[in-house]
Amino acid sequence: MHLYCFNMTLSEEDYIKSIYHLSEFNSKSVATNAIAEQMKTKPSSVTDMVKKLSEKSLVNYKKYQGVSLSEKGRLVALSIIRKHRLWEVFLVDKLNFSWDEVHVVAEQLEHIKSDALIDKLDAHLGYPKVDPHGDPIPNKDGVFTKSIKKLISELPVGSQGVCVGVNDSSAAFLKFLDKNKIALGDTFKILEREDFDGSVTISTRAGSINISKQIATNLFLEIVDEE
Amino acid sequence: MHLYCFNMTLSEEDYIKSIYHLSEFNSKSVATNAIAEQMKTKPSSVTDMVKKLSEKSLVNYKKYQGVSLSEKGRLVALSIIRKHRLWEVFLVDKLNFSWDEVHVVAEQLEHIKSDALIDKLDAHLGYPKVDPHGDPIPNKDGVFTKSIKKLISELPVGSQGVCVGVNDSSAAFLKFLDKNKIALGDTFKILEREDFDGSVTISTRAGSINISKQIATNLFLEIVDEE
C-alpha cells in the first residue's frame, strides 16, 4: 500500500482525505460541489483532479455521477489520517499544545513522507488509540476501531468515553468545566442518571461528580466500541 | 522577520538555503551553475528563480555577476537551518533515529510553517546548541556560535581533538563512519600522513586506522592539543 503513496502530490493527498471525510458517514458517492466547498476551490478544479485520481485508480468516477474512493484510495486516506492524528497526539502530549491549536499544524505534518518516521513516532507516543479530539487512529494497515460521538444526555448508564467536545462554547460553560476539572481528552464513565431531573453522575480521574441535565446535553463523549 | 517567511514556497526556501550553504565559507557571490548543481536542476531554472528571489529582495543579483543573499535572505536561510537542525535533534534524541538517517526526513520537516511549533520543539529538546552532526543551531534571531573546528586534512601530524562534525552529511558517508566505529565525541590523534595520496592514520579507542584523503576532508575535529 505504501508503494502507491509515494508519488502522490500534496494536493492529491488533500483531495483524497477530503473525499474520505465527506463519505465517512453517508457512504454514497460525493458531489463535486461538496468537494469544492471543503477544499475551498472551484467545481471545475475538482473535476480536473477527480479525473486524475480516477486515472490512478484512487477513486471511482463517472461523469455527472459523483465520486467515491476505491479500496486503494481508502487506504491512502487512512494512512494520511493516521499521520495527522499521531502528530496531533505528539503536539498535545509532548509539546504541550492545547487541543484547539493542533489541527492546522497537523494539516502540514500529515504530508511528511517517511514510514520510519511515523512508526517511530507511534512507538514514542506509546501506540495511542485516539487523538486529542477522541478520534481513532488507524494502524499501519488502515484498521481502526470505529467510534461514535454522542451527548452524555443520550448515552445509557455504564457508557464510557473520551470527552471530545462541547455543544455550548460560552465562556461560562467552559469555566464550569474547568472548575469541575473536566477537560477535553478526559475519560468519563456514566455511573447513574436521576430520573426526576435528568442529572448524571460521572466518574472522572478526580473522583465522581454530578452534572445537571443542561450540562449533559452540552458535552460530547466519543464512545470507543471495543468489539 | 518571520513575516517574510510565510509567503515563501518550498522551492524558494530550498534555493535560499542552497545559496546560504554555497556562500557559507567563501563569502563571494555564488555562481548560477553551482546552485544548479546543488539543487539538481538546470542553470536556466536557476536564473528564473534568482530573478524571482531578487524581486522579493531576498538576494542581490546582477546579470552574469552571480548572486548573494541579502540580510533578509540570510535570516530566512538561518530560520530554515534552525528548523532543520532542531528536527534532526528530535529525530535522534526522541525517536532513536541514527545520525545518518535524519537528514532526508529533516529536509521535509524544515518546511513546516509554525513559529509556535519550533519554539515548543526547541524547549522540548532542552534548547540544544548543536545538531547530531555537530553543526550549530541558530536561535530565533539567527544568532549562533561559530565553532572553531578544523578538517583532519588541514591539521598537522600530532594534532589531537574531538570529532565534532562532518562536512558531507550524506547517508553513505555517515554509514561509513558507523562501520569504522567513528562517532561524534570520539577523541582522535593524527599519527601519520602519507604524502603520495594524502591518506591519514589516526588513533581511535578501537585502535589505529588509515583514512583516505577524501574522508579526511570531511571530518571536523575540535582541537585539544596541537603540536
Add this chain to the structure above:
DNA sequence: ATTTAATTTTAGACAAACCTAAATAATTGT
C-alpha cells in the same frame, strides 16, 4: 411534460517551476 434551476463538465487561460535549444556574455589560452 415542459420549463426552470442547479450541478457538473469543457474550453481556454494563467502562474509556478521546470525543461531544451539557441543566443549572449565572460573567461581563458596562446
Add this chain to the structure above:
DNA sequence: ACAATTATTTAGGTTTGTCTAAAATTAAAT
C-alpha cells in the same frame, strides 16, 4: 589581442493545479 571555451541568460514549451466563462447534463417545479 583574439579565438576558443565556459558560464549565463533568453526564448519557447511542458506539467500541475488553479481560475472564469460557457456549454452540457441532471434535478426540481410548475
